[in-house]
Amino acid sequence: MTNIHQMMSALKEKGLYREDFKHLSSEQAHKVEMEGKETILLGSNNYLGLCSDIRLKEAAIDATVKYGVGSGGSRLTTGSYDLHRALERKIADFKGTQASLIFNTGYMANVGVISSLCDRKWAIFSDKNNHASIVDGCLLNGSRLVRYKHCDMGDLERKIIEHRGSSNLIVTDGVFSMDGDVAPLDCIVKLAKKYGAITMVDDAHGVGVLGEKGSGTVSHFRVDDEIDIQMGTLSKAIGSIGGYVAGKQCFIDYFRNFARSFIYSTSLPPASIAASLKAIEIIENEDSKRVHLLKMANGFKNKLTDAGFIVSDTITPIIPVIIGDAQKAVEISKSLLQEGIFIPAIRPPTVSNGTSRLRLSLMATHTDYELEYVFDKLVFHAKRLGVIEG
Incomplete structure (x- = not known):
């Protein structure tokens, strides 16, 4: 038991501790009710929005x-x-x-x-x-x-x-x-x-x-x-x-x-x-869903890159924003959640040390207004923590 407690303490010190789950009270969609609050969901693999079709x-x-x-x-x-x-x-x-x-x-x-x-x-x-x-x-x-x-x-x-x-x-x-x-x-x-x-x-x-x-x-x-x-x-x-x-x-x-x-x-x-x-x-x-999704994802990725974020090269709706430091990634994710945006922070051992990231995954059902709001809040908190200049 002592060894287990030590391992858990070490995880917390490194910013790698996985906290309790985020519970949804609505269907899996571009907007969900998460812990009683309306939240834009950018952490789902429901790429075409079919979970709620x-x-x-x-x-x-x-x-x-x-x-x-x-x-x-x-x-x-x-x-x-x-x-x-x-x-x-x-x-x-x-x-x-x-x-x-x-x-x-x-x-x-x-x-x-x-x-x-x-x-x-x-x-x-x-x-x-x-x-x-x-x-x-x-x-x-x-x-x-x-x-x-x-x-x-x-x-x-x-x-x-x-x-x-x-x-x-x-x-x-x-x-x-x-x-x-x-x-x-x-x-x-x-x-x-x-x-x-x-x-x-x-x-x-x-x-x-x-x-x-x-x-x-x-x-x-x-x-x-x-x-x-x-x-x-x-x-x-x-x-x-x-x-x-x-x-x-x-x-x-x-x-x-x-x-x-x-x-x-x-x-x-x-x-x-x-x-x-x-x-x-x-x-x-229905090719239109897929075509729209890929076009939207490419545009959002380019917008993040232009703002100074390090973004993995991707042609898919998975857009990893590299933060580097695990604790900063977690802090940005928590701050965004308070603003009604859920983007999970991905840390070691899921990814390599020094490459902690925010993993954005877009759905075909996200709106331009929602993505504009997400972009503004992401830029604000990234600048606040010195992740990008500004």
Whole structure:
């Protein structure tokens, strides 16, 4: 117990302590009621605003009336519905693959896929900034984990030459959640072909945002037929809950039989599956939301840069404003919350030391007036703390 208290005290001294949750009392939207106060939400992955779309609500209600609120068991016992089959077919068509398999979360998809596919004979080459669920999946199976410098293809090739095993996997985020930048999938595919490696992309933050009809980063780079495994989530732009893996039928059959996080979990409830089906249909047929979102995000990013902020280079609605010092990042976030703006402060260990940031994530439903207000308040508090000049 003494050691636990010491560790918690050290976190607080460094400005890294995670305080209590911010509780919402309204639907996930561009404006929410947070702790009893109307707040502009800039910390959500609800990029297209579909969490509160009436069409998803109606789909979920209809499914609940027909199927009930729970699924009753694992997909391999009694928990598999015709809705699950329909969504897996929909995802495969959307992603341009032969088949797909639904998991309960993106985390469970990554852990289940990587830990079941690889063993001690494998070498896994993972981008240094990959999501924690990728890293955890790699560590579970006893394979050799080799982390290459972020989006550095020279370093990746050097490490493949040095560390490759009898079987090899290159795994990367498509869009990096804390940086907003995009992995060079075209270059990764070339290296994979050259050295005989399997490729896997976590496209959680790319779906709905990039690619033809919003199908993701694989489509954005036009390497649909060359990425072996596409993983994604149903909880971000799709606005529901769950994860999935898509690819060739042989991979999907394998994961159905060996991915423990799939086999031993009660399946997602029908309401969530129905909402995801409706969301993908909307994304495929309503490009205007995505086009508007990307244009708005690019304009806001440029405005922040012109004001003197250090902003990561991004073509996505994720806009990281680098503050550097963790305590300053937290203080700005708290000050903004008092002004009715929620932007989370992201600190180590989620990001590297000295790169603490405010992670802004825009929704297609944010208004120009709201973003102007956010900009003015952000500039004011950044100047007050000496983050930018003025």
